[in-house]
Amino acid sequence: MMEAQEVEAQAATESGQQQLKLYSYWMSSCSFRVRIALNLKGLKYEYKALVKGEQFSPEFRKLNPMGYVPVLVDGDTVVADSFAILLYLEEKYPQHPLLPPDLQKKAINYQAANIVSSSIQPLQNLTVLKYIEEKVRPVEKLEWVQFHIGKGFLALEELLNNHAGKYATGDEVYMADLFLAPQLCAAITRFQLDMTQFPLLARLHEAYNKIPAFLDALPEKQPDAPSS
Template identity: 70%
Template sequence: MEGESGSGSGEVKKQKLKLYSFWWSTCSVRVRIALNFKGLKYEYKSVNLLKGEQLSPEFIKLNPSGNVPVLVDGDTLVADSFAILMYLEDKYPHHYPLLPQDIHKRAINYQAANIVSSSIQPLQKVATLKCIEEKISSDPDVKLAWAQHYIKKGFVALERLLKDYAGRFATGDEVYLADLFLAPQIHAAIKRFNVDMTQFPLLSRLNEAYNEIPAFQDAMPEKQPDTPLASAS
């Protein structure tokens, strides 16, 4: 299924962006949030991870690693959410900056984003859990325990990292790169992996702030055209 998406103020006209995405992919959510904040319209191209469409020869031509998201901007093709976000920041720097000017605060944003992208998300992704099911145990509780362990471990690190920097958002009172990584990961922790967030008060507070902002909420899984959920919220 394909559809149109994108929100935010000051939309850039005549953009022909295409985003290959999957509704619950936290990596895809990051990019959808950025596109919303920057006011960039895009065409949503669904890639069903559960059906293995990301491994099709057609998609492998777009991204040899067989992962979403992939952004097509005219003749430019960029894969990997971190690379896409940096590309968007470089090309559209004045359409809501994703990074603060302060170099130290930038480093904290990079560090928080990296904890999510390297220490949490890869260990709870579809391919990882499928491998556990095939190689270790088909018991769904084993997969859930695995995902919860690494999510909680990463969340402990994030609570420690951000305690001296957080304001309304992760590194102050403006939304920056760290928030784009945190929002979908917290959402997945709650909705998909039943993580008890009471032990993470800072992240829980940030999540409440994200829930109040359309640019975040319009990018969430429940709002996507390929969601199988009966009702969206």
């Protein structure tokens, strides 16, 4: 059951008295994760799109000194980094838990999320790809991304093999799914990764494409996404 303060916080957010604000960028997979979580938990929020270069402004760096999205503002609380935001949301807004009660399954969720957030996504970051394009050769960019995504996906296939059900760690959507869905979307649509060697992940990708909370969080459905 929710504590009284959690109920009050949820009611205030839903009534608009303390509306959440999410600083986001349509193509950011890190922002994508948080959008899914907010949708699953039924939390209304104001979408604050960053225009080109705004992440480097002094005003935004007060919210996140790293200059990255996403950033969540919840009243007087400011949380940057998608992993930190998800853990914050899980503690303050416990409806639709993002972590299973079983300790082993919880650990698997953390491991899967960490593989994506530490060993895959940073290596496909726009800053990294721009550096490769400028310092090495533009043609090396796609090969670099596909190699590192493939390496991470092989690890995820092995990790989740004995734990997956309808979704990554069973028949309920949990944190691992929130990290996997945006990464799979990027791998397939942006980086043209051949998914034939990743049958489990390919199946999960199809499952995510049937969940409204995931579909509403897709990059192309965000207010700042290009119209064509």
